[in-house]
Amino acid sequence: MSAKRILIVGGVAGGASAAARARRLSEEARIIVFERGPHVSFANCGLPYHVGGEIPEREELLLQTPASLKARFDLDVRVRTEVLRIDRERRIVTARAEDTGAEYEEAYDELILSPGASPLIPRIPGIERAGHFSVRNVPDADRIMAWIETTGARRAVVAGGGYIGLEMAEQLRHRGLEVSVVEAMPQVMAMLDPEMAAWLHQELRGNGVDLHLNDPVAAFEPPASTETAAASTVVLRSGHRLPADIVILGLGVKPEVELARAAGLEIGERGGIRVNESLQTNDPHIWAVGDAIEVRDFVTGGWSLVPLAGPANRQGRLVADNLLGQPATYAGTLGTGVVRLFGLTAGATGANAKTLARAGMAFETLHLHPSSHAGYYPGAQPIALKVLYAPDSGRLLGVQAVGRDGVDKRLDVFATALKAGMTMDDLADLELAYAPPFGSAKDPVNLAGMAAQNVRRGLVRTAQWDEIARLDPARQLLLDVRSVEEFQSGAIPGSLHIPLPELRARVGEVPSDKEIIVHCQSGQRSYFACRFLNQRGYRTRNLTGSYRTWKSAREG
């Protein structure tokens, strides 16, 4: 292995992974890491939990230091050092040390860019005032905690309902603050389709969070004389005024591409650094990884921005492999993500309906609410699953899951199946670990596969929750086959109610000249009813996800 000079811009996730891997592959390489901030390799995903007190020790977040990386990997890590320019012709970067202001040059054989993404700070009046914080690094967390303590902040407004916004909302509630979440879109968590995000809305409200959807911030006003607020009065487009002692800005991130752009590197259609399958830019000696790059969406094949730690870490390792004689290619990103929100866990992998529609890809949708483990063992909780697959091939395209138990496990199984290109038949046939505390003889993943098989084999047709409001009573009838107790505790208006065990005896009450949309609580008993009715000559469709999905979507 030649004694290459490898320079790395950015010392968190992707950059730190690339540096450590490069050293393991080559003792001779000269490896220099430039990091603008004061820390390398810190746990950025842990920041909300430090603010909330779940991770009490700040040191826990600082996984490595320049000194530890020097000792362990002989890395030359320069914090508080910004790379100002890249001279591609001479293969030289110009860096500036923040502490001294000194500028100097370093030559490279190979350059790895891992600059990350910076918080979006839209031009909203007042956004730059004190008490308004984004959450990107450890000093941000320090400042937020200091502000809360020194001002005795009671009321927080979180602008933006993405990962960081929701995690901060949860953690600020844990600290005892009153929290409002303000979101410009009609839903939080864009990775979820609206009826799945609805579960999060209910969880936020159920935990005392004041939720404002479809209502962007118009201004962060100085508190009026009649208001007290340590930070701003947050004024929404609707006119709502929310006095805030602290404002958290979780309005998304944008790739940091200024250095790359100024060097003439190609920037993609989504605003990220464009790389090839080897994660190489259009300059063969410059590579890029992490939140700053565009990646191929594994399902749609389109370019995508996926600012997540997992892909960044693997990309860093892969680039080091490519630089040092272990060639590998990056297969694209599923966008697997998960968030904990109070008692709920919510996540997604692969494409959602919005993405597929945008990409013009055909898909079938199934909703299920299987138990997290055997129903007869204490503590089982329903998991709301939305499963999307290709109608022709039956290939899995994407999954969303929300629930109180076992959600992350099913997301990981689905993410593995997606990566393997599995079909719904394959899911039906998976052999997962079953004992009563952990699962069921037919796991939720199996049930999703079996439900799709039933559709694909023509045993049942599905109806979707958003059709219910548009049914034509002259041609269509809603049939509810739940128990009397279930029906009495809430029902879809206009439903004919015949409990499943009575259906065989009372089938004469079902009109034969209408399409029958059958539902139960989750969609299983109504499937049984559909099968019975179909064989008696009825035209039926099973309301997928049934009452649970309809109710959540309506109340969310």
Add this chain to the structure above:
Amino acid sequence: MSAKRILIVGGVAGGASAAARARRLSEEARIIVFERGPHVSFANCGLPYHVGGEIPEREELLLQTPASLKARFDLDVRVRTEVLRIDRERRIVTARAEDTGAEYEEAYDELILSPGASPLIPRIPGIERAGHFSVRNVPDADRIMAWIETTGARRAVVAGGGYIGLEMAEQLRHRGLEVSVVEAMPQVMAMLDPEMAAWLHQELRGNGVDLHLNDPVAAFEPPASTETAAASTVVLRSGHRLPADIVILGLGVKPEVELARAAGLEIGERGGIRVNESLQTNDPHIWAVGDAIEVRDFVTGGWSLVPLAGPANRQGRLVADNLLGQPATYAGTLGTGVVRLFGLTAGATGANAKTLARAGMAFETLHLHPSSHAGYYPGAQPIALKVLYAPDSGRLLGVQAVGRDGVDKRLDVFATALKAGMTMDDLADLELAYAPPFGSAKDPVNLAGMAAQNVRRGLVRTAQWDEIARLDPARQLLLDVRSVEEFQSGAIPGSLHIPLPELRARVGEVPSDKEIIVHCQSGQRSYFACRFLNQRGYRTRNLTGSYRTWKSAREG
């Protein structure tokens, strides 16, 4: 669909699944289920938890009744009814109703055998006496609970350390009994290799269970005059005498094949009913599913007995599909299994080393101890992973996992990867759901894949824990690169100790004429050390699983 007469022998897992699926596919079919016991479709996997009180209500175990199955699926379910004979020529079975003693015939077009497996009751003197119980059905649980209450049992002996034995040992401890587990083999839980079962041994002892390994029961003697024991004095081969107020027999199961054998159906080499890929016996009108059949091992391709609920349920559904115009084939069984034992979860999927060696298949072994989630987030626990893969193709062959958190999730991801035929490269590249409470940016599954890549690419060679006792000090040296604190709290005798951060400076202390076997706590830091030393010209091997695996194997 023709109005077939479908008879099913056995109304639990496989039989019940077949019956319900058959009805969904055909309203016209006449479906009769014969069940020898008093219950159909009961939760046999829940029995230990009912005995232990975790599932307080007996009714929770009775998922369906003949009446509910009649109402829901128009099934003719006959409990307490044994099928005595099959007349294949006339396609007729003879059944006997236990309550009346009446024998009668029923004709079939298709016959499904789901008789299950019965507990092994070896010819040990005294085994038939009162107070000795196997755990197969609800009446067994009733009798065990009644015996404990009426005798005031304090001391239990569990004979056999398989699934049922361990679950019963845990649950009887929960009830406050003193529990001994007696196992003829040197380890419990045959699905695990010995160094992985060692974790269970420690957990049993740590929870006050008196564990006797490699020491089969010689006799269940009537208590001597100097002994009190409501059931037996259990005498082991070693001479140990264990007075027992109750004895639980968990000595394994054997397929119930008498009916099939008497009918001239083919019985396989492992003693189960032999079926083809469609789960059809050598009589085209007789099908068989569940614990009574032999299945193809998915990894080795050999015939295997896998008495587990998940496969049984899917087999039942598949046979109904095959009978009723939805042809499908069974791809073999991974044997994915999991058990909770006090605070531990342990399981396996695919082949273990014993199985692969028996099948003559080459394999590489990796041990890892990754954190269940991000180390900086509270509650992370190490997961002991043993991963087996094919040296040539890199294909995953099997996994064993033991730990206190996140074990069932990783088992399911590995089981999915196995089914997909994934390689270790594929595992390295999986994109799993990461947020600090759930995982790490590099999940344990990714780390297993990456560790294998390092071996396959020639970056590191491995040593196994069981080589340590056989090292030749003249040619080999053990190097411990852990911290001083770790080293002082226990070390492998004879190790040279140089903490990793000091290794670059102190490399001169490492002899260059010996093979260096490097270890740390889990194998990661020692891998870093191997990479450094290899590039300095040393011959090294990394002790896979390192101190943790060595120590557990030794103490287990």
